Amino acid sequence: MDPMQVAVPVLGIVAVAAATFYAVSFAELREKSLRNLEDSEGDENGGGYRYESSRERRAKRKADKESKL
Template sequence: MDGLQQLGLPVLGIVAAAAITFYVVSFSELSEKSFRDLDKKDYDDEGYKPSPSSRVKRARRKANKQSKG
């Protein structure tokens, strides 16, 4: 039993360290990728577009009336 403890404990420690390292590296890669995607996102082409103000709408209507009439 003493030989099993001497061999089992270091092996268990190595396996635990490998599992922790795997999860830490995976999490850091995922967060880095999401930050990269966030930086690449261009808000002018897609996503939030504010509607034109009432002044802009009024000017468009006025220009349309003048071009027709």
Template sequence: MDAAMQIAIPVAGIVAAAAVAFYAVSFAELREKSLRELDESEESAGGFESSLSSRKRRARRKADKPDEL
């Protein structure tokens, strides 16, 4: 039994290290893929436009407002 334990413990450690490495690489690839898809979707949608859209809304409201002179 002692010889079997001397072999089983290192083998279990190697298997555990391989599983951790596999999951780490898999999650890194998934994150990279999702970030790439996010970048592509932003490029096709025209990008980020927060202040410009609020300026457009303000200009529209000002133009629609009746002149009070």
């Protein structure tokens, strides 16, 4: 069996896997960004996008979780 008969399909699979990984990653980033935008629209600061640090997000999630209990 010729090595090219094995190499070409393997390289094709690797290329498709890489493209899928990037597509899913960018879709998740866009979804997260839109979710943050929607969350910030209801804020008292007049809406719009506001940067929120990971510490602030954790505190907010913790407060939400505790309020549900």
